[in-house]
Amino acid sequence: xxxxxxxALPGVLTVSPEGPRIGSExxxxxxxxxxxxxxxxxxxxxxxxxxxxxxxxxxxxxxxxIQKFITYRFKVAVVGDISAYVADSDALRDFVYESNRxxxxxxxxxxxxxxxxxxxxxx
Numbered sequence: 001x002x003x004x005x006x007x008a009l010p011g012v013l014t015v016s017p018e019g020p021r022i023g024s025e026x027x028x029x030x031x032x033x034x035x036x037x038x039x040x041x042x043x044x045x046x047x048x049x050x051x052x053x054x055x056x057x058x059x060x061x062x063x064x065x066i067q068k069f070i071t072y073r074f075k076v077a078v079v080g081d082i083s084a085y086v087a088d089s090d091a092l093r094d095f096v097y098e099s100n101r102x103x104x105x106x107x108x109x110x111x112x113x114x115x116x117x118x119x120x121x122x123x
Contacts, residue, residue, distance in 0.1 A: 012077075013031070013038050014111070017046040022054070024065070025064045044111070046080055078105075
């Protein structure tokens with residue numbers, strides 16, 4: 001099992017960038033268990049763990065993985081540079097835009113942006 005721990009961001013389980021790809025509902029279920037154990041409200045998924053198929057919405061991997069977290073009432077932040085994927089897909093660009101307008105799924109450039117967004121909703 002990969003070592004995932006709460007970061008300096010309270011209530012956030014940050015998944016390690018090293019480890020196997022998160023490419024299915026089953027992979028997400030393993031992380032859901034860790035999030036429950038840690039008492040997290042948010043799960044931060046690094047782009048390095050997601051792979052190109054996650055960002056091709058036609059594969060439905062993103063929907064399955066994100067839905068697994070949402071079902072168990074965890075919020076999800078995809079952390080890292082996805083600009084190349086967004087540039088290649090209008091559908092992904094729209095999905096990212098709509099997700100970032102809400103408060104359950106965010107796509108952020110780095111941990112600093114995640115911290116700022118969390119602080120903004122906390123106040």
